[in-house]
Amino acid sequence: MRKLIISLAAGFLAIVYKICQLFPTRRRIVCITRKKGAPPVDFTLIRDWCAAHKPEWDVVILAKSTANPLSYFFEMLRETYYIATSRAVVIERICIVVSLLGDRIAAPVIQIWHAVGNMKKFGYTVVDTPEGHSSEVMELTRMHTGYDAVAISSMDFREQFAAGFNVDPAIIFEAPLPRVDLFRDPVHREQQRRAVQEAYPALADGRSVIVYCPTYRKDVPANQHEAMERLLAAVDFSRYHLVFKPHPLSHLAFDDPRVITIAGTSPDALYAADYVISDYSTVIYEAGLLGVPVYLYAYDWDAYNEKRGFNFDISHEVPTLFTDDAAAIIAAIDEGSFDHDAYARFMARNVTLPAEDTCTAQMCRKVIAFAERSRAKNRHTI
Structure with a gap:
């Protein structure tokens, strides 16, 4: 039954797309996301750069969560219209309409993904695993089909990204996200730090700020409660603030008045951080760009590594303390034992910054270049 429903949906969207193609194609880039809340900052930066430097290009951002299936059905029709009448389509995570329409889309589709840097396996490399989708779902939804180009922060991960998206490595190009x-x-950075302190005045009292931002786990680890208790016991709250920055999909919460929870990116707790504790999250790259010491609290490493898998051995290749001992992390923070130079070299390997342009300008120029090319599909040329 599910297969029939999805086939009917794909056929219906194909008809709608053909009808929408009767309308004029505009010099427009449409950016589409299913992300909850405000539009992704990468999209707003693309829109603002084009308005300032390429005003002949209109940028439209379509941001709608799939939480309400009925309202999202009408959003899918809207997305189909904009895809059919725009010169380029930019997405930063899975887009249902793009997947269902696939090769029918005449405009180039550019996947810029939503994470700074790369770490965990994803997509087709985690099919039928506890942390991935089933092969049936991947096949039914045609997940990650229809891409003409995929942006990546470093070519060191081209093969891994190609495998994750199930695309030809030749369509992958190097361009870090605009928010870099x-x-x-x-x-x-200073403006955002002040914004966080204004929203949470306690953080301006002179104590150093430790921000804890763990990755999302589909299943709650058996030792999670104990691990959080150990972290709380290790922190000297007379010297440090502990700020919790939860993953948008996580249900983890601290029932402790000493912990300040700051969700989302407005304001973004990272800008107030003097130290960051994470685990297997690409937030370690964002912290690295901020120059903040990073420590990895890997209290469920064996189980998570078995469920998800990584593109490199983070337990040895990330130049910082990797441990399941919360007290050891706080001791390292107390001692200031963090090798900034080694971490900067790690960052340079994983996030390749443009020599002259900004990351936003580089991404926008790439997208416009795709849009200005022939509308005929050519998946082997970048």
Whole structure:
């Protein structure tokens, strides 16, 4: 039954797309996301850069969560219209309409993904695993089909990204996400740090700020409660604030008044961090761009590694403390034992910054270049 429903949906969208193609194609880039909340900052940066430097290009952002299936059905029709009448389509995670329409889409589809850097296996490399989708779902939804180009922060991960998206490696190009510019801008960093402190005045009392931002886990680890208790016991709250930045999909919460929870990116708790504790999250790259010491609290490493899998051995290749001992992490913070130079070299391998342009300008120029090419599909040329 599910297969029939999805086939009917794909056929219906194909008809709608053909009808929408009767309308004029505009010099427009449409950016589409299913992300909850505000539009992704990468999209707003693309829109703002084009408005300032390429005003002849209109940028439209379509941001709608799939939480309400009925309202999202009408959003899918809207997305189909904009895909049919725009010169380029940019997405930063799975887009149902793009997957269902696939090769029918005449405009180039550029997948810029939503994570700074790369770490965990995803997509087709985790099919039928506890942390991935089933092969049946991947096949039925045609997940990650229809891409003409895929952006990546470093070509060191081209083969892994190609495998994850199930695409030809030749369509992958190197361009870090636009928001990398914000992490590297000292003026923006200071403005955002003040914004966090204004929203949470306690953070301006002189104590150092430790931000804990773990990755999302589909299943709650058996030792999670114990691990959080150990972390709380290790922190000297007379010297440090502990700020919890939860993953958007996570249900983890601290029932402790000493912990300040700051969800989302407005304000973004990372900008207030003096130290970051994470685990297997690509937030370690964002912290690296901010120049903040990073420590990895891997209290469920064996189980998570078996369920998910990684593109490299983070337990040895990330140049920082990797441990299941919360007290050891706080001791390292107390001692200031973090090798900034080694971490900078690690960052350079994983996030390749443009020599001259900003990351936003580089991405926008790439997208416009795709849009200006022939509308005929050519998946083997970048």
